[in-house]
Amino acid sequence: xxxxxxxxxxIAGGSVLAAGAxxxxxxxxxVAPPPAAVSGSKSTAExxxxxxxxxxxxxxxxxxxxxxxxxxxxxxxxHNVPRIPxxxxxxxxxxxxxxxxxxxxxxxDYGRQDLAGSQLPVLCNHCxxxxxxxxCPTQATWKRDDGIVxxxxxxxxxxxYCMVACPYGSRSFNWFDPRPYIKPLNSQLPTRTKGVVEKCxxxxxxxxxxxxPACVEACPQKALVxxxxxxxxxAVRQTLRARxxxxxxxELGTEPSVFYLV
Amino acid sequence: MLDKAMAGGRRYWSWxxxxxxxxxxxFVCYCRQLSYGLGITGMSRDVNWGIYVxxxxxxxxxxxxxxxxxxxxxxxxxxxxxxxxxxxxxxxIAAVIMCMLFIFVDMGQPLRVFNxxxxxxxxxxxxxxxxxxxxxxxxxxVISSVMLDCEFKHVPPPRWLRPVVLFSIPWAISIHTVTAFxxxxxxxxxxxxxxxxxxxxLASAFASGPALLILLCLLLRRxxxxxxxxxxxxxxxxxxxxxxxxxxxxxxxxxxxxxxxHVPDHGEAFKYLFVGLEGKRPLAPYMWLxxxxxxxxxxxxxxxSFRKNQRVLALASVFVFVSLWLEKGMGLIVAGFxxxxxxxxxxxxxxGPELGIVLGVWAIGALVLTVFYKVTISIREAx
Numbered sequence: 001x002x003x004x005x006x007x008x009x010x011i012a013g014g015s016v017l018a019a020g021a022x023x024x025x026x027x028x029x030x031v032a033p034p035p036a037a038v039s040g041s042k043s044t045a046e047x048x049x050x051x052x053x054x055x056x057x058x059x060x061x062x063x064x065x066x067x068x069x070x071x072x073x074x075x076x077x078x079h080n081v082p083r084i085p086x087x088x089x090x091x092x093x094x095x096x097x098x099x100x101x102x103x104x105x106x107x108x109d110y111g112r113q114d115l116a117g118s119q120l121p122v123l124c125n126h127c128x129x130x131x132x133x134x135x136c137p138t139q140a141t142w143k144r145d146d147g148i149v150x151x152x153x154x155x156x157x158x159x160x161y162c163m164v165a166c167p168y169g170s171r172s173f174n175w176f177d178p179r180p181y182i183k184p185l186n187s188q189l190p191t192r193t194k195g196v197v198e199k200c201x202x203x204x205x206x207x208x209x210x211x212x213p214a215c216v217e218a219c220p221q222k223a224l225v226x227x228x229x230x231x232x233x234x235a236v237r238q239t240l241r242a243r244x245x246x247x248x249x250x251e252l253g254t255e256p257s258v259f260y261l262v
Numbered sequence: 263m264l265d266k267a268m269a270g271g272r273r274y275w276s277w278x279x280x281x282x283x284x285x286x287x288x289f290v291c292y293c294r295q296l297s298y299g300l301g302i303t304g305m306s307r308d309v310n311w312g313i314y315v316x317x318x319x320x321x322x323x324x325x326x327x328x329x330x331x332x333x334x335x336x337x338x339x340x341x342x343x344x345x346x347x348x349x350x351x352x353x354x355i356a357a358v359i360m361c362m363l364f365i366f367v368d369m370g371q372p373l374r375v376f377n378x379x380x381x382x383x384x385x386x387x388x389x390x391x392x393x394x395x396x397x398x399x400x401x402x403x404v405i406s407s408v409m410l411d412c413e414f415k416h417v418p419p420p421r422w423l424r425p426v427v428l429f430s431i432p433w434a435i436s437i438h439t440v441t442a443f444x445x446x447x448x449x450x451x452x453x454x455x456x457x458x459x460x461x462x463x464l465a466s467a468f469a470s471g472p473a474l475l476i477l478l479c480l481l482l483r484r485x486x487x488x489x490x491x492x493x494x495x496x497x498x499x500x501x502x503x504x505x506x507x508x509x510x511x512x513x514x515x516x517x518x519x520x521x522x523x524h525v526p527d528h529g530e531a532f533k534y535l536f537v538g539l540e541g542k543r544p545l546a547p548y549m550w551l552x553x554x555x556x557x558x559x560x561x562x563x564x565x566x567s568f569r570k571n572q573r574v575l576a577l578a579s580v581f582v583f584v585s586l587w588l589e590k591g592m593g594l595i596v597a598g599f600x601x602x603x604x605x606x607x608x609x610x611x612x613x614g615p616e617l618g619i620v621l622g623v624w625a626i627g628a629l630v631l632t633v634f635y636k637v638t639i640s641i642r643e644a645x
Contacts, residue, residue: 158370
């Protein structure tokens with residue numbers, strides 16, 4: 001049988017398609033399991049009283065001192081977060097925003113005047129139902145069993161769909177190589193490359209060692225309370241029981257794990 | 263058959279050289295973006311997507327609109343459209359290729375593009391969009407190549423082709439529906455958070471696509487031996503008139519809900535589009551231009567004596583295309599990011615290299631379309 005060029009191309013194209021389709025069918029049938037939790041240990045700062053874990057934070061803005069940025073600086077050091085002067089391309093894990101931007105639906109026209117303009121720390125809310133995880137086309141961002149919303153910088157394709165989906169603006173994209181802007185650079189810690197998204201990870205590597213997140217540890221006022229939201233005796237639960245607390249935009253159904261104490 | 267694209271006159275080759283030059287310039291810009299990062303564009307922390315994704319959205323519409331010539335021919339037996347179904351399908355192929363390129367150039371880590379296939383994620387609309395666009399490309403490639411082959415050999419198309427064509431009709435609807443789902447399922451993006459987004463996308467697609475086809479038919483008549491015929495152009499004009507009317511109606515429905523309710527979240531993005539927020543109104547001139555062109559086009563399309571005049575119809579088609587290009591290929595996507603989740607009103611403007619890349623993608627689309635049309639017309643001339 002004589003194979004013409006056209007016939008050859010047809011067969012070749014067909015086989016490539018068939019191979020691709022096979023791969024796809026296989027992939028759909030065993031819907032890729034979420035990447036295994038990086039930290040296997042469930043033990044931690046809170047001990048093993050609760051059977052399940054959901055890390056959470058309460059931020060007491062009565063205690064938060066004006067002008068203090070110890071938490072932000074500790075975070076930068078702990079994660080090699082770059083300081084990019086150009087606000088359009090900044091990379092931020094924990095940072096400050098004015099009260100009325102953090103809680104846009106809370107008007108301060110007639111209420112406490114001291115709240116207007118006061119700065120609050122904001123970070124990834126590690127939502128129980130995170131829209132960023134829902135939209136990511138590669139599962140480069142996923143939610144761990146302990147509630148931490150994680151990022152795989154090596155899988156991220158840089159489509160920024162997670163940033164579009166995050167209703168809190170908690171995610172940052174590396175619009176260019178961040179390394180020249182990391183000062184001081186800690187060579188013991190990982191850095192990110194251009195073209196991937198990054199954000200707060202609740203210091204999962206410190207939690208694995210039984211340490212509190214860097215920002216919580218650094219706060220001189222103890223304004224950040226951290227712990228297991230599923231453990232009714234945890235420090236964060238005790239704080240939330242004692243004080244009135246609000247989440248950012250709870251009406252969106254994302255169920256943030258970060259609370260603000262009024 | 264592709265050899266037919268290799269034989270052409272001076273005008274044909276100048277046009278091809280021009281497009282290749284533009285594509286090469288776009289490629290140079292892309293290399294710069296690849297080495298520096300997406301910081302070379304006008305996008306930012308607050309405006310995460312810009313003209314690449316906006317143009318992607320617009321051209322998904324152009325791709326889907328092929329159904330507006332396929333459906334009348336196959337379901338309503340509009341015989342005259344038999345001549346141009348293949349033009350519609352080739353337009354769809356060129357548009358889908360452009361869509362894929364626009365997404366590719368928007369990626370921060372383009373070499374990892376296959377991660378979308380390695381880790382298929384059923385809860386991500388981007389995965390479904392890739393499947394629907396890829397499937398649509400395949401369907402149109404099969405249909406148009408078989409049709410062309412049959413024309414070449416003077417045989418009727420095989421019987422199995424008809425069900426494939428019929429299958430491509432709902433598939434065309436699906437590509438633009440899933441593209442709308444990329445946007446309208448996101449909490450906190452009020453401009454897009456509307457169930458009418460998919461119908462709006464389809465209405466604007468069915469206006470802009472056939473408008474472009476009218477212009478292409480008129481151009482082919484002037485430049486080549488191919489004449490689609492006045493009846494085809496007249497019918498396409500009616501399709502554009504209906505679709506554009508529905509599109510404007512849908513937009514007014516959106517404006518009513520957003521502005522009458524006085525819910526700040528819903529009104530702010532529209533205010534940003536048309537009058538500006540915090541004194542920043544970068545999109546307003548373009549949006550008003552879009553509105554003006556849409557209005558003028560509607561008058562021209564709805565008054566029968568205007569529409570029947572082919573010069574007026576051509577002008578109306580240009581207006582429809584440009585108006586929707588501004589509204590959907592720029593405004594709708596960019597304004598979705600204003601104000602940002604933290605209330606910032608950040609201006610986005612595409613940079614030089616960014617526009618260079620966009621022009622490059624356009625050139626590649628035009629190149630693909632030119633080659634396909636050239637082959638088709640050469641085959642028809644020979645028979």
